Amino acid sequence: MPRAHDDAICIRQWEWSETSQTVSLFTREHGLVRALAKGSRRPKAPFSGGLEVLTFGQAGLVIRPNTELAILGEWDLRETFPGLRASLEQHYAGLYMAELVQHVLTHHDPHPALFSALLESLRSVGEPSSVRASLLWFQWAALSETGYRPDVSVPGDQAASPDGTLGFCPALGVVQPVEQARRAGVHVWPVRSETLGLLSRLNGELAEVGGLAAPTIIDRAARLLAAYLRWVIGREPRTLQLVFGPDLPV
Amino acid sequence: MDSEPTNTGTPVAREANRAPGKLPKGKAAAAKVGGTAGVSAYPESVERLISGLAALPGIGRRSAERLAFHILKSDAAMAKALAGAICDVKSQVRHCSICYNLADTDPCPICAGAVSGPNGAARDRGLVMVVEQPRDLIALEQTGMFKGVYHVLMGRISPLDGIGPGDLTVADLFVRAEEPARNAGGEAVREVVLALNPTLEGDGTALYLAHELQKRGVQVTRLARGLPAGSQLEFASKAVLADAIDGRRPV
Ligand SMILES: [Zn+2]
Numbered sequence: 001m002p003r004a005h006d007d008a009i010c011i012r013q014w015e016w017s018e019t020s021q022t023v024s025l026f027t028r029e030h031g032l033v034r035a036l037a038k039g040s041r042r043p044k045a046p047f048s049g050g051l052e053v054l055t056f057g058q059a060g061l062v063i064r065p066n067t068e069l070a071i072l073g074e075w076d077l078r079e080t081f082p083g084l085r086a087s088l089e090q091h092y093a094g095l096y097m098a099e100l101v102q103h104v105l106t107h108h109d110p111h112p113a114l115f116s117a118l119l120e121s122l123r124s125v126g127e128p129s130s131v132r133a134s135l136l137w138f139q140w141a142a143l144s145e146t147g148y149r150p151d152v153s154v155p156g157d158q159a160a161s162p163d164g165t166l167g168f169c170p171a172l173g174v175v176q177p178v179e180q181a182r183r184a185g186v187h188v189w190p191v192r193s194e195t196l197g198l199l200s201r202l203n204g205e206l207a208e209v210g211g212l213a214a215p216t217i218i219d220r221a222a223r224l225l226a227a228y229l230r231w232v233i234g235r236e237p238r239t240l241q242l243v244f245g246p247d248l249p250v
Numbered sequence: 251m252d253s254e255p256t257n258t259g260t261p262v263a264r265e266a267n268r269a270p271g272k273l274p275k276g277k278a279a280a281a282k283v284g285g286t287a288g289v290s291a292y293p294e295s296v297e298r299l300i301s302g303l304a305a306l307p308g309i310g311r312r313s314a315e316r317l318a319f320h321i322l323k324s325d326a327a328m329a330k331a332l333a334g335a336i337c338d339v340k341s342q343v344r345h346c347s348i349c350y351n352l353a354d355t356d357p358c359p360i361c362a363g364a365v366s367g368p369n370g371a372a373r374d375r376g377l378v379m380v381v382e383q384p385r386d387l388i389a390l391e392q393t394g395m396f397k398g399v400y401h402v403l404m405g406r407i408s409p410l411d412g413i414g415p416g417d418l419t420v421a422d423l424f425v426r427a428e429e430p431a432r433n434a435g436g437e438a439v440r441e442v443v444l445a446l447n448p449t450l451e452g453d454g455t456a457l458y459l460a461h462e463l464q465k466r467g468v469q470v471t472r473l474a475r476g477l478p479a480g481s482q483l484e485f486a487s488k489a490v491l492a493d494a495i496d497g498r499r500p501v
Contacts, residue, residue: 239409242409
């Protein structure tokens, strides 16, 4: 079988034996691939010193049709994202992004744009001041890439509640005035117009996010998307509370 | 023997760390022996021995047969000594109630101060080195270079596997740090050295412990990382070089 070379980020690894690992790789061109890395933990294996979660490299893969487990024959390490080991906040943010990828994608379904977004976000998380912006931007990318991007526009004929809050309906992925939603029996999470305003301007580069709004608004928007992603996925990511605490809307 | 188990952590952690869909060899072998795959041609006692050996990590059916025949050919004294050692390990070895090291006394000889430090010096029981597994403790102890005592976590925090501090001996470490009476020799913990594996999970565990221990007023240090002394740059792996570059220090 020919060996395909592809950029990849290792998002999970399991110990298969004393010398081998199985890994879940998010690759640029092949999507999520689970692979067996035989002998990867031997000192002289062509794996640049073993595969680690949340490292970026070039993978040499043999992907056989009708076989769930690909063979990883090579791993050329390119980046280790040392910022993910610098603080708990950065560490948990990186793990959460890796876990999200596993939840929102199915195997062998390529999403090159989301791959690029993850790579850029992992680099950005290395800077403590941009952790929340990276989380916001990556979650937005994950929702957009998988077809779940919410409609955050506020229709002109819908007035906000007297206290300025609108409601975000997770079931429909749209914004509604809280009062109107309550009357209609629609479940909504209160959301501020400034949060929606930020989300509506998110379609640019990650580097621009920090300049779009104050850190508290960025944080609020990231939390809203985390709650929405949990709704979309239908289960709580294990790392969710480590990043956002226990108080997300349900 | 081929190897010791590679999956780290408590039984829960080991189960979580195992690759999905893969039976541990012991279970696979046991399933083969006990299932409907075929009737063994071996006498029942030999078959039991083979099955028992094949249940060990890193030992396949064929290796188990080879070992069983070696035992069969050996004299009775050797076989009895082996059986006795296995029984003694199960009946006498336990975890030290202070540091979770494996020992046949409680507290273990290191916590009890019965094993001296480098050059015969008394153990500094205010200096606690935290490791993931008993085998890490043994590796460090064999260097003869650490004069303090230890704390074995019995795994590492692995959020993606659902392993949190509560699945490890983390709470006991904090109690040692807070209450001198609960530490070895009744001494106050002055410094904790984090000696976790330099993996992402090991580093995450170290970050968590450092954060919590500093809140308790304990000085926290961690082992240095990067290029091993005496090694050559041209032979170092990319991962080691990346670590060394990231961890560079002013001279
Ligand atoms: Zn002890």
